[in-house]
Amino acid sequence: MTSQESEASRVGQVLAQLSSSGHRITNPRRHIVTALVQAGGHLTAEEVATAVQRRDPSVHLATVYRTLDALERAGVIIHIHLGHGRAIYHLADSSHYHLYCQQCGSVREIPQSEVDDLFALIGRAYDFEPSLGHFAIIGTCGRCIDRRGSKGNRSRGTSPESIA
Numbered sequence: 001m002t003s004q005e006s007e008a009s010r011v012g013q014v015l016a017q018l019s020s021s022g023h024r025i026t027n028p029r030r031h032i033v034t035a036l037v038q039a040g041g042h043l044t045a046e047e048v049a050t051a052v053q054r055r056d057p058s059v060h061l062a063t064v065y066r067t068l069d070a071l072e073r074a075g076v077i078i079h080i081h082l083g084h085g086r087a088i089y090h091l092a093d094s095s096h097y098h099l100y101c102q103q104c105g106s107v108r109e110i111p112q113s114e115v116d117d118l119f120a121l122i123g124r125a126y127d128f129e130p131s132l133g134h135f136a137i138i139g140t141c142g143r144c145i146d147r148r149g150s151k152g153n154r155s156r157g158t159s160p161e162s163i164a
């Protein structure tokens, strides 16, 4: 299967899910799902709007935002918050958590299964069921830590010289 075929089949799956739950497949809905599948990950509402208008300039911005809301209520897309307010969208059929670097803005995904143990631990220790999916875990990525380190102000770990 070429990547174009697999993109088309994923779009088809999401649209099938939508119509099987009683929702109509409108052009803006199809364009938004296609944009998210082609991006292979996350898009802000603005990026979705740009991608949709590239395919079909007649779709108004307000329609894009309304359609994002409708698709989210229908359960096929999810938004999450990266930092102060900026939200990104991804397809609901991929469940993962997000690591957001507040220095460079990069987003990395962690499979949900890798965080399950940590959540179970918090649950047992504090009798609390954490729900972190709506927000990214915010921090600094390895590249930015290295860049910071090379500027002479290292804060990661202890260098051998400082032990000696």
Ligand SMILES: [Zn+2]
Pocket: 079, 080, 081, 134
């Ligand atoms: Zn939200």
Ligand SMILES: [Zn+2]
Pocket: 041, 042, 089, 090, 096, 097, 098, 109
């Ligand atoms: Zn995501």
Ligand SMILES: [Zn+2]
Pocket: 101, 102, 103, 104, 105, 106, 140, 141, 142, 143, 144
């Ligand atoms: Zn970074």
